[in-house]
Amino acid sequence: MNYRHRSSIQVGDVAQLFDGKRLRLARQLAGLRKNALAEKVDKTPTAIAAYEKSTKRPAPATVAQLSLALGVDPSFFLPGPVALEFSDAVAHFRSLRSTTQLARDQALAYGLATVDVSATLERHVEFPEEDIPHCEIRADVESPEGAAGALRGRWNVAPGPVGHLVRMAEHQGVLVVFSPPQGASVDAYSFEGLSRPVVVLNPTKDNFYRQRFDLAHELGHLVMHADAEPGSPRIEAQADSFAAEFLMPEEQIKNILPSKADWAQLQRIKESWGVSLQALLYRSRALGIMSDVTYRNAMIFLSSKGWKRQEPGVMPILEQPSLLPGAVSLLAEAGVSQQTLADEARVPLSLFRQICSRAPMDESLVLDESQGSPLPEGVVSLFSGSH
Structure with missing residues (x-):
């Protein structure tokens, strides 16, 4: 062709x-x-x-x-490919006070451009159907833990640690992308996306554990808060509780969490469950396993060691999106260039490449098409294997 x-x-x-x-x-x-x-x-x-x-x-x-x-x-x-209705795309930003309206508008516009790119690619490549339950769980907003458990059940998540969370979300039709470098001042955010739910991750957080919690937090917003006013402390606390239960279900983790700051044991749990030491400490206190005094002392020690900025151990590479970049690679094998797809999506090529990147990009990676593509090639299918 x-x-x-x-x-x-x-x-x-x-x-x-x-x-x-x-x-x-x-x-x-x-x-x-x-x-x-x-x-x-x-x-x-x-x-x-x-x-x-x-x-x-x-x-x-x-x-x-x-x-x-x-x-x-x-x-x-x-x-464009999708009829724009700005009022229908209400994004959940972490802190409205610390994020200017101009920055929020720019971030939301990037998310809406992501929807246009996705809709264009879906004309040529079949994407998974969206499966973010709303009515079934949204009525349970006063119980984020119940909502998280229900979502694990609906998505057939096996007991124990959650696997590749980005891939899992994409399997359920969620668009997961990294924001551009100039959007680094805005933390991770999400919105319904008009045609598909969108989660935009912060490109400067080179932290595997924080990224997973951010994504689980945004899934909580998508499940529970479509009709809620974004940015309130209550809404954000609910999303945190959802993320904690989704990644660390009480019934599955309470018997292995230590009541004392056993750092070796906490490190082993961290590596196995894909969550940070800080998240484990907070979870242990929230479940009543660790006392408030023990928790405070553990956090003071963690801070004194510099572990709040960088926890000990090898940092795994970030989980990478596959849905959009995989579609681009498949179409490249059919002879469809990124420029052609960007034209069809009505977005500049540099923006198209940022949206479809597997990893956070800096400006130096936004190349002219004649210089080559920053997208990995050779993807034979959008998804392979199980969760």
């Missing part, structure tokens, strides 16, 4: 078909407020707002200016 890049669409045609929500998406991806964009294209903030609301169409010359100012092809402003 011979695939070719689409011919460039005329700017005048883009002006006729202009989707204001796509302008808002591009602006937020660029981290700009309306007034900043207006200044770049010599328009008023009111005009930018009118374009975004689709109450006014920009002239072809203005489309070209917007394209240059935002670093996107004019075709970006055409209706």
Whole structure:
């Protein structure tokens, strides 16, 4: 099969078909407020707002200016693979106080671009069906532990430690991606994603154990908090409780957790269960196995040894997403280039590559297609083996 890049669409045609929500998406991806964009294209903030609301169409010359100012092809402003409804994508950010609105908008826009990329790839490669239970468990939001146990049961998670959690989530239709380097100020976050649930992991947390807990925390939000106001301490505490029970079920771990700070034993449990020493200490106290005094003393010792920053032992490599990068590799074998897929998704190639990367990328890895692809090749199937 011979695939070719689409011919460039005329700017005048883009002006006729202009989707204001796509302008808002591009602006937020660029981290700009309306007034900043207006200044770049010599328009008023009111005009930018009118374009975004689709109450006014920009002239072809203005489309070209917007394209240059935002670093996107004019075709970006055409209706995308998924109808954008910003109000339907409410992201769960860890701390609303420490994260600016501009940073949250940029992060959410990246997640929405991920949905566009996913929808494009799904036209060519079959993805797993989504299986995030909502009504069945959401009514149980006052019992995060019950929700976590129900999800383990629904996903047929074997008793004991959870295996590759990123792959497990992807098997259930969740999009898991790393945010770009410029989004490192925003912690892991999640949202329903319009067509698929999305979890975006922080690219600077080079910590296997923290990444797994972050992902389990975000799964808790997806299961329990679709209709909840994000960012409240209660909601975040519930997601933490969900993550602790999902990764360390009480009935399965309470008999092996020490009541004292037996560091050798804790290290063995850490390696086996894929959770940090701090998480094990907190879990032991939460389950009433370790006293408050013992817990405090253990945390003081842990801090004095510098283990809060870097725990002892070999750090496993991060769990890597396979769903999107695997689809890209399969299509590459069929002769479909990343540029072609990026064009179809209406996103810049550099953004496409970041979204489809298996590992956190820095700017130096965002290569021109002529220089090669940072995506690993040779993937023969999207998934193999069991959880």
